[in-house]
Amino acid sequence: MDTKILLTEKEMPTSWYNINADLPAPLPPPLHPGTKQPIGPADLAPLFPMELIKQEMSTERYIEIPDEVQEIYRLWRPSPLYRAHRLEKALGTPAKIYYKYEGVSPAGSHKPNTAVAQAYYNKNEGIKRISTETGAGQWGSALALACNFFGLECKVYMVKVSFFQKPYRRSMIETWGAKVVPSPSPDTNAGRAILAKDPESPGSLGIAISEAVEDAATREDTHYSLGSVLNHVLMHQTVIGLEAMKQMEKAGDYPDVIIGCIGGGSNFAGLAFPFVREKIVNKKKTRIVAVEPAACPTVTKGPYAYDFGDTGEMTPLVKMYTLGHGFVPASIHAGGLRYHGMAPQVSLLVKEGIMEAVAYEQNPVFEAAVTFARSEGIIVAPEAAHAVRKAIDEALACRQAGEKKTILFNLSGHGHFDMAAYDEFFACKLEDYTYPEAKVKEALASLPKI
Numbered sequence: 001m002d003t004k005i006l007l008t009e010k011e012m013p014t015s016w017y018n019i020n021a022d023l024p025a026p027l028p029p030p031l032h033p034g035t036k037q038p039i040g041p042a043d044l045a046p047l048f049p050m051e052l053i054k055q056e057m058s059t060e061r062y063i064e065i066p067d068e069v070q071e072i073y074r075l076w077r078p079s080p081l082y083r084a085h086r087l088e089k090a091l092g093t094p095a096k097i098y099y100k101y102e103g104v105s106p107a108g109s110h111k112p113n114t115a116v117a118q119a120y121y122n123k124n125e126g127i128k129r130i131s132t133e134t135g136a137g138q139w140g141s142a143l144a145l146a147c148n149f150f151g152l153e154c155k156v157y158m159v160k161v162s163f164f165q166k167p168y169r170r171s172m173i174e175t176w177g178a179k180v181v182p183s184p185s186p187d188t189n190a191g192r193a194i195l196a197k198d199p200e201s202p203g204s205l206g207i208a209i210s211e212a213v214e215d216a217a218t219r220e221d222t223h224y225s226l227g228s229v230l231n232h233v234l235m236h237q238t239v240i241g242l243e244a245m246k247q248m249e250k251a252g253d254y255p256d257v258i259i260g261c262i263g264g265g266s267n268f269a270g271l272a273f274p275f276v277r278e279k280i281v282n283k284k285k286t287r288i289v290a291v292e293p294a295a296c297p298t299v300t301k302g303p304y305a306y307d308f309g310d311t312g313e314m315t316p317l318v319k320m321y322t323l324g325h326g327f328v329p330a331s332i333h334a335g336g337l338r339y340h341g342m343a344p345q346v347s348l349l350v351k352e353g354i355m356e357a358v359a360y361e362q363n364p365v366f367e368a369a370v371t372f373a374r375s376e377g378i379i380v381a382p383e384a385a386h387a388v389r390k391a392i393d394e395a396l397a398c399r400q401a402g403e404k405k406t407i408l409f410n411l412s413g414h415g416h417f418d419m420a421a422y423d424e425f426f427a428c429k430l431e432d433y434t435y436p437e438a439k440v441k442e443a444l445a446s447l448p449k450i
């Protein structure tokens with residue numbers, strides 16, 4: 001039985017899969033932040049290229065991947081699918097564990113899958129510069145990489161606490177030629193307003209989004225780019241699942257359980273959506289499980305409601321699981337999983353009972369990451385470690401029950417720039433923190449009335 005199940009470059013998917021074609025219920029429309037009426041393409045035109053706006057609203061099942069994008073994908077795609085023989089042995093489980101490894105991209109995560117596509121469409125429509133926000137720095141570095149390939153300028157608003165906690169992500173962004181500032185920054189009205197109230201603000205993804213959106217909305221040559229949550233982003237990530245499906249076929253297996261960590265939902269959706277189609281259309285029984293941190297329990301604790309995507313109330317309102325747009329997360333190490341909302345498509349599928357969600361505290365998550373590093377070798381990102389935890393727990397449940405399930409999870413990225421977090425874990429300094437119920441109730445009060 002092989003350890004690595006590989007595809008040739010010729011076997012790489014040439015289209016993305018658009019789940020809008022197969023959703024069990026229509027996606028509630030995004031609403032204008034001022035009028036609260038459904039938005040149209042013209043409302044998004046100041047921020048996004050028309051091709052991405054079309055993709056955002058499209059119900060076409062497959063959308064072709066442009067040749068220029070495929071050519072860059074081939075630098076690291078198809079990514080490997082591993083059978084975790086050594087982890088299975090270490091756990092003494094009869095279960096079969098597979099993982100799709102997205103840490104092989106130059107930025108070390110799945111994020112370039114959409115960054116490259118977004119940079120391409122912007123370049124194609126004459127845009128010269130892209131603004132964005134980044135939490136832990138993975139998205140900022142992925143977009144910097146992509147903009148570099150297409151000769152675009154790139155400005156990254158990086159959540160201040162991460163700017164200082166993750167200096168090497170910052171260096172990567174600069175190496176690929178982009179500009180990066182800590183957010184809140186004095187460069188925008190949104191940033192200046194926060195700094196006036198709280199000069200020591202650690203920042204949040206919501207604040208950084210407000211800054212990046214303002215930057216793009218106020219400059220003719222600039223568009224905005226988002227690394228998760230939106231339909232077109234999730235669609236670009238489906239190369240992961242489309243490849244994994246072919247690889248599972250090569251392995252002569254099909255997953256009983258599919259697992260991924262969720263921040264905004266894109267890597268999880270990328271792996272899961274092609275399998276969701278099998279579940280909806282061909283009545284496959286696969287369980288599809290999203291894993292989030294207990295410190296930011298968007299799907300497990302939040303309501304399914306219309307909310308803003310940002311703190312500054314500038315983005316359209318979308319229907320999603322949310323902890324409220326005023327949410328300020330605890331400084332847990334899985335920086336990429338600290339967003340207050342969840343992708344509308346993932347939210348709908350959870351609401352419809354096709355996907356489920358669980359939440360874990362930091363310490364059990366890092367314990368799983370260390371078990372994984374000591375069996376499979378790969379040191380995983382703290383975000384991806386959430387998926388590892390759930391995969392291990394499923395495998396241990398199989399041992400208990402004597403069941404031979406097939407488990408597939410997405411290993412969204414490596415943790416080479418997160419070793420400080422591992423250090424804290426080994427020094428027993430990581431604090432478990434569960435977001436209190438009272439705060440969830442408080443956030444509810446801040447939701448816009450629709």
Ligand SMILES: *Cc1c(COP(=O)(O)O)cnc(C)c1O
Nearest residue numbers: 138228263264265266267336413
């Ligand atoms: C950004 C990131 C995540 C979380 O974002 P999603 O959109 O939910 O995928 C997870 N893992 C890694 C490695 C990341 O960089």
